[in-house]
Amino acid sequence: xxxxxxxxxxxxxxxxxxxxxxxxxxxxxxxxxxxxxxxxxxxxxxxxxxxxxxxxxxxxxxxxxxxxxxxxxxxxxxxxxxxxxxxxxxxxxxxxxxxxxxxxxxxxxxxxxxxxxxxxxxxxxxxxxxxxxxxxxxxxxxxxxxxxxxxxxxxxxxxxxxxxxxxxxxxxxxxxxxxxxxxxxxxxxxxxxxxxxxxxxxxxxxxxxxxxxxxxxxxxxxxxxxxxxxxxxxxxxxxxxxxxxxxxxxxxxxxxxxxx
Amino acid sequence: xxxxxxxxxxxxxxxxxxxxxxxxxxxxxxxxxxxxxxxxxxxxxxxxxxxxxxxxxxxxxxxxx
Numbered sequence: 001x002x003x004x005x006x007x008x009x010x011x012x013x014x015x016x017x018x019x020x021x022x023x024x025x026x027x028x029x030x031x032x033x034x035x036x037x038x039x040x041x042x043x044x045x046x047x048x049x050x051x052x053x054x055x056x057x058x059x060x061x062x063x064x065x066x067x068x069x070x071x072x073x074x075x076x077x078x079x080x081x082x083x084x085x086x087x088x089x090x091x092x093x094x095x096x097x098x099x100x101x102x103x104x105x106x107x108x109x110x111x112x113x114x115x116x117x118x119x120x121x122x123x124x125x126x127x128x129x130x131x132x133x134x135x136x137x138x139x140x141x142x143x144x145x146x147x148x149x150x151x152x153x154x155x156x157x158x159x160x161x162x163x164x165x166x167x168x169x170x171x172x173x174x175x176x177x178x179x180x181x182x183x184x185x186x187x188x189x190x191x192x193x194x195x196x197x198x199x200x201x202x203x204x205x206x207x208x209x210x211x212x213x214x215x216x217x218x219x220x221x222x223x224x225x226x227x228x229x230x231x232x233x234x235x236x237x238x239x240x241x242x243x244x245x246x247x248x249x250x251x252x253x254x255x256x257x258x259x260x
Numbered sequence: 261x262x263x264x265x266x267x268x269x270x271x272x273x274x275x276x277x278x279x280x281x282x283x284x285x286x287x288x289x290x291x292x293x294x295x296x297x298x299x300x301x302x303x304x305x306x307x308x309x310x311x312x313x314x315x316x317x318x319x320x321x322x323x324x325x
Binding site for chain 2: 016017018019020026039040041042043044045046047048049050051052053055056059068069071077081084085086088089090156157206207
């Protein structure tokens, strides 16, 4: 169980709805992932088209809650308006806030992000900001009223895994009361497990599942990894040591004799 | 009247949002609409007047990450 802005969710795996080979595989993969919060977007409809209706009915069938995003927004104005449109369309105050600085790297514009977050929080939104691993930025987002922070592991869709482990550890340590989600850049279930082992509350991913050879099986693998990582965190990991320490008892070792 | 709908210039007869949807044959049921960056709730589509040069965004749910 994990809480986002006071709402409880059973899964610590948040999953995206894009890039799957087919709508049927998307549904099967989301079911296999166990996720009960999925990301969606708002996009232009074509005249005469019912693409939005068709997609929305697929999501409704899954019985999951949605986290709309502001993907592709490059300014505070675009992001704020897109968030309001998403609230109108999906009837939820949740918004995964993205303000993009660079189209090639999809690096967050952290200055615009803080500004947009403040505007949206004042307007009653529950903001899930996609940000870098920078502690100063995270603190500004918390000051603006964010109770969830979503630092990247690596660039969106890169599958590199956690590239700045020390900074993510520092965020966890310094923001103990904030719900932390690693969002973007995870490629393998082991990456997700690592995030949970670090004490992150959840992970959000899309490409790693959707672009796997078998997305349904990969969704299941991520589900197990997230469970493993969380269980390990709760169990309390031992502290790494520089040198060896025998696990087998030394006392009674055959042929042992005291040095003379 | 000339308006921009989803980035395309259109010459339309409609003067209100609900009429614009009908005229351009938007037949779906799940839309969110912004006029000049202001969100117009569904309850106000019938009463919201369009002006020449307005920019209208007609949006629907879609896949996202």
